[in-house]
Every structure is written in C-alpha cells, then in structure tokens.
Amino acid sequence: MPSSERTYTTRVGASNAGAGQAAVEVLTDPSLAHIVDLVAWPRGDWLMVANSEGWARVPLAEPAAAWQVLRGRNPITDEDPLHGVPLARALADPSPPNDRNSYPFAGPRLASVFEDADRSPDLVVVHTPAHYWPERGGHPGEHGSLDAGQSRAPLLLSGPGVTGRGRLDRAARIIDIAPTLALLAGAPMPTAVGRPLADLCAGGPAAHVVGLLWDGANCNDLLDQAAAGALPAVARLLSRGCALTGGAVAEFPSVTLTNHTSALTGVGPGRHGILSNVYYDRAVGDQVIANDAKTWHQACEQLRPGVATVFEAVATARPGAVTACVNEPIDRGAGYSTFGLVRAMATDGGASGLGDHLPPTEGDPHATAEWVERDHDYAWSTRVDALGLSQMRQLWADPTGPPAFTWWNTTLTDTGHHGGGPYSPESRAALADADRRLGAFLDLLDGAGLYDRTTFLLTADHGSEGADPTCRGDWDDALTAAGVRFRDEGYGFLYLDRLEHPDRLEHPDQPGHPDQP
Ligand SMILES: [Zn+2]
Structure with a gap:
C-alpha cells in the first residue's frame, strides 16, 4: 500500500487537547530530561517530537522526509544506524544522552506507532537509555527505546x-x-x-x-x-x-513481541497490530497483554x-x-x-x-x-x-x-x-x-x-543497553501531580482519552518482566 493510502489517527484533538498539551509540557520539563529522551505524538498531518531542548516535526504521510525544527535543538539530530559500532565505540560512550545519541529511521518508525485507529497511543514517551526503573519492572539491561543501541x-x-x-x-x-x-x-x-x-x-x-x-x-x-x-x-x-x-x-517500541511480529510479517506495529508488549485497545475497551506466557499462544489473534x-x-x-x-x-x-x-x-x-x-x-x-x-x-x-x-x-x-x-x-x-x-x-x-x-x-x-x-x-x-542505577525517576508521578488524566501502558504508551477504567488509570498493572512467566 503506498504511503498516501495510510490512515493515521490523531487523538490529541478537540476533546483532549488540554490533556495532550499538559502532558507534553510536563514531559519536556528539564526536571525530567534525565529519564525522558523525547516524546512523540501526531498532530494533524504531522508527527511531532519534542524534549526539553527543542521541538521538530515531519509529515506523517512522508515520515522519512527531513525534520522541520520548530524550536531549539531537534531531538532527532542524528539517525546514523552505525552509531556506536563497533563494540569499542559503544563501550567508550555507553547509553549516551540525547545530544550524543542516534535514532535510525526515526520518522518512519515513530509514524507506524500512530497508524492503528484503536490501539495507537495518543503520545509515546521514550526512555533515556540510562533510565533505571526497577520499581516498574526495569532491569540492569534494557531495551524498548528509539535509539541505536x-x-x-x-x-x-x-x-x-x-x-x-x-x-x-x-x-x-x-x-x-x-x-x-x-x-x-x-x-x-x-x-x-x-x-x-x-x-x-x-x-x-x-x-x-x-x-x-x-x-x-x-x-x-x-x-x-x-x-x-x-x-x-x-x-x-x-x-x-x-x-x-x-x-x-x-x-x-524496541520490545519483544512487536518486533518478533515485524520480523515475521515485514511490517511495522501500526500495520500488524501488536503495538507493544502491552497496549490499550479502544475497540475492546481494555488493556491487551500480548507478550505473556498466558497469552503467547493467542498472540496471532491480534x-x-x-x-x-x-x-x-x-x-x-x-x-x-x-x-x-x-x-x-x-x-x-x-x-x-x-x-x-x-x-x-x-x-x-x-x-x-x-x-x-x-x-x-x-x-x-x-x-x-x-x-x-x-x-x-x-x-x-x-x-x-x-x-x-x-x-x-x-x-x-x-x-x-x-x-x-x-x-x-x-x-x-x-x-x-x-x-x-x-x-x-x-x-x-x-x-x-x-x-x-x-x-x-x-x-x-x-x-x-x-x-x-x-x-x-x-x-x-x-x-x-545498560541502565545507570543512579538514573531514577517516574514521569507518571509528574503527570499525576500536574493533574493529567492518562493511562500509561507498557511504561511509555500514554492514552489520554477513553478512560474506561479509572481505577487503573495511573499505574495499570505491569505484567512483570514481559519475557517471563
Ligand atoms: Zn526481546
């Protein structure tokens, strides 16, 4: 299907524009820059990215095009897929901060996340590679982010x-x-x-x-x-x-089931439907835990x-x-x-x-x-x-x-x-x-x-990549303190609308380590 036939969802719209704007303001505050590498969301015909240092955008229908910088420094300055290659270069600057990192194919990969009408989040939060979050299921070694490593x-x-x-x-x-x-x-x-x-x-x-x-x-x-x-x-x-x-x-996100599915189907998450290891499905009105020992055998139903x-x-x-x-x-x-x-x-x-x-x-x-x-x-x-x-x-x-x-x-x-x-x-x-x-x-x-x-x-x-044990913090706490209503699925997929389960809004149950029983 040519890219012009793709349909993208845009949900930071009229009904929840306030929540989206408030969320972006909280998440791009310098106080969270050590754990928030960048945020991305669709707005109209554009894919937006932002962090504490700047904003940029690219057309959703042409996400491989050059980024237009709207403010400050583009959060995606480098897209070299050979960044941190070979091993000696990765060891010399492990889990680098945004201004020394690379985000290969960033536009097309982020655009795919917003392609599913029912399952796409309103906004994604990308962890810095150094972020260590054991209280939410994080490990000394992590993946899921957008960066090369x-x-x-x-x-x-x-x-x-x-x-x-x-x-x-x-x-x-x-x-x-x-x-x-x-x-x-x-x-x-x-x-x-x-x-x-x-x-x-x-x-x-x-x-x-x-x-x-x-x-x-x-x-x-x-x-x-x-x-x-x-x-x-x-x-x-x-x-x-x-x-x-x-x-x-x-x-x-660079998580397991999303990418097993992409490897075996040749399409991104917005096309194959397994948006992350865990996501919210508006059509079902519930959380879908796709990557779990209890549900692996049913994954293809998604x-x-x-x-x-x-x-x-x-x-x-x-x-x-x-x-x-x-x-x-x-x-x-x-x-x-x-x-x-x-x-x-x-x-x-x-x-x-x-x-x-x-x-x-x-x-x-x-x-x-x-x-x-x-x-x-x-x-x-x-x-x-x-x-x-x-x-x-x-x-x-x-x-x-x-x-x-x-x-x-x-x-x-x-x-x-x-x-x-x-x-x-x-x-x-x-x-x-x-x-x-x-x-x-x-x-x-x-x-x-x-x-x-x-x-x-x-x-x-x-x-x-290895997390830094001293790099701690939780953006959900900051969002909650600012009065933003949201669900955060898989720690980084924010849904700002259709909050049918208010009891689970702030910290929906994590499935534990997604690759474990
Ligand atoms: Zn994996």
Whole structure:
C-alpha cells in the first residue's frame, strides 16, 4: 500500500487537547530530561517530537522526509544506524544522552506507532537509555527505546544462496527480515513493507532455510564474541556468509513481541497490530497483554487483516512445503508450531503449563551452571531453550524430510542481557548457551549431509543497553501531580482519552518482566 493510502489517527484533538498539551509540557520539563529522551505524538498531518531542548516535526504521510525544527535543538539530530559500532565505540560512550545519541529511521518508525485507529497511543514517551526503573519492572539491561543501541539487533546471513561475505558496515531493518527469508525460501512477500536484502542473496530457493532469533542479543557483542572464539557456531555460520555491523534496526517500541511480529510479517506495529508488549485497545475497551506466557499462544489473534507471515507466504508459493515454528508466538500458517501444541492443550494458563514439560537443567551440557544457580529467570529460560533444541532435533530427524522453512526462537539471550546488561558475564553466558545449542544443531545437519544445503539468517528482535542505577525517576508521578488524566501502558504508551477504567488509570498493572512467566 503506498504511503498516501495510510490512515493515521490523531487523538490529541478537540476533546483532549488540554490533556495532550499538559502532558507534553510536563514531559519536556528539564526536571525530567534525565529519564525522558523525547516524546512523540501526531498532530494533524504531522508527527511531532519534542524534549526539553527543542521541538521538530515531519509529515506523517512522508515520515522519512527531513525534520522541520520548530524550536531549539531537534531531538532527532542524528539517525546514523552505525552509531556506536563497533563494540569499542559503544563501550567508550555507553547509553549516551540525547545530544550524543542516534535514532535510525526515526520518522518512519515513530509514524507506524500512530497508524492503528484503536490501539495507537495518543503520545509515546521514550526512555533515556540510562533510565533505571526497577520499581516498574526495569532491569540492569534494557531495551524498548528509539535509539541505536536499544534498537540494533544482529543480522547474519549464511549458506547457499548468500553472496555477501564477512562483516559489512551497513544496516537493515527488522521489517526487512520477513521478505529476505521469503526470498531465500523462494516465496514473494507482497504484503511486506520491508525490502529483501536482494544484493546479498542470489535468487532461487535454498533447499532449506532456517531463521534464528536470539532474543535481545547485542549485535556488537555477538560479533565480537564470535571473533574472539567464544561463539564457535556463530563463527562457523559467518565463515560462509556475512554480518551487517549495523544489524537490523527494530521497530518502535524496541520490545519483544512487536518486533518478533515485524520480523515475521515485514511490517511495522501500526500495520500488524501488536503495538507493544502491552497496549490499550479502544475497540475492546481494555488493556491487551500480548507478550505473556498466558497469552503467547493467542498472540496471532491480534494480527490485523492484510498481514501475512513468512509461513503463509511460503505455503502460498510452495504448496506442500513443510514449515516449522519453534518457541515463537507469531506462528500463523506454520505446519508445526510449539504454540500450536499449547493451543491443543487448551489449558487456562497457556504456555505457563509448559513448565511441567521443560527438561531439567541438571545434566544439560548446554546450560551454564553458574547462572542457572544464581538467576531463577536464567534457569527457566535455559530450560525453555533446551526444549527448543529438542524440538529442532525431532523436526530435522523426521523421515518425511526436514522443513523447507524453520523459525527457531531463543529466549535465554534476552534473560541474560536483562539480568546483567550487555557485555556482562551473564549476557555472555547466555550467548554461549545459545551457541552450544546452535552448534549441536549444526552438527546434526552435518551428520545428515544437510548443512551444505541449508541457508541461515540469524537475528534478534531488539538490542540492549545498560541502565545507570543512579538514573531514577517516574514521569507518571509528574503527570499525576500536574493533574493529567492518562493511562500509561507498557511504561511509555500514554492514552489520554477513553478512560474506561479509572481505577487503573495511573499505574495499570505491569505484567512483570514481559519475557517471563
Ligand atoms: Zn526481546
């Protein structure tokens, strides 16, 4: 659909203009500048951005156009997707403030957030990368913001059909993942807004395509650890392919389910409908918690019409082709799916009920014992991923033939990056666990003579930056003190109208860590 046909919502309008104006005034006050990187909202035909130092705007219908500065300094001065690349540059200025930070593809990513008539917030608040908010579910390592560090997922291509070689200083977007996978699998993806990385991939379908999503893996650190010998399976993939040092830039907000969905559909949140891990739906009149163990198996019910998954694209182009989706909620159209099994179980708790079926950590040669003992979340996530590997082994040992397209989601990497922050012993242990499981799978393919016939794409759903434990504060307290009526979903999506649940206005229940049960 051309951009001129898009419909944008504008709700900082007549009925609540006062609330919108008051909210922007509160949120751009210098007293909150340490936690509010910027705010964005639609006004008429414009996408507005502002922070304590200035205002700017861009046309909603042409969000990639140059910003018009309205006042002071543009909050989005730098959009370089290679900002903070490679690792040494990120370490030299970790979690940088607004005037030293970069916001790749900021206009198009922010515009998408305001595209859904029922679910889009009236205004989004972008956390500074340093903001530490444990009382609202924040962690030492965080993502969700608009900046390069929290948005940058790795992107690595490997195997037959891949023509790119080595580390390439360029970047793509998460919405490019689906059309690239579809191209490798020999399927067109006309519903995608993203573009396939056609200059890095030869035409013609590969015999087998495997998409790997290592949730929350830091791109700089993944490439650095692979080069240092700590991730031999990733290095093995890279030896017959390429990696973009600028990675794949997540859609906004750079949270999990929004970007799993963008990676598998090729469209932004305003088009696919999963606006954030948690959002408000005006048509339903209630909060939707999309990214939760209890609801993952129902996530595809939130997809908007006109959206297709890679599984559906492959099924349409190649009838009878076997597809599989391991540990991934966005599974619509997949022949095999972990969450299909959860739906078949039909229990009240959804994937919470999987706990009884997870392999034990004891005796798992791929789990780092130190972190299993020290972090309960780590222990749970590594068990989930052990079950993922076991599914992969079963799928690829099937005598009817391995899948033409497989998607394998890894959870532990996000847990390790939240728990210790990027570049930490815990995040690196999580990467190593994931790499050992990938290595076990590659060995299986090697033994079956399938490795040379399989093309891989390794990515993530977002990046990771370390919070500053001294950078504290809560903009909701400031809004409440100023008399603004609002709901704040997922800590940053402000809804200023349709306040049907006044008892939950100020601090709607947080679902806890969104990737945890
Ligand atoms: Zn994630």
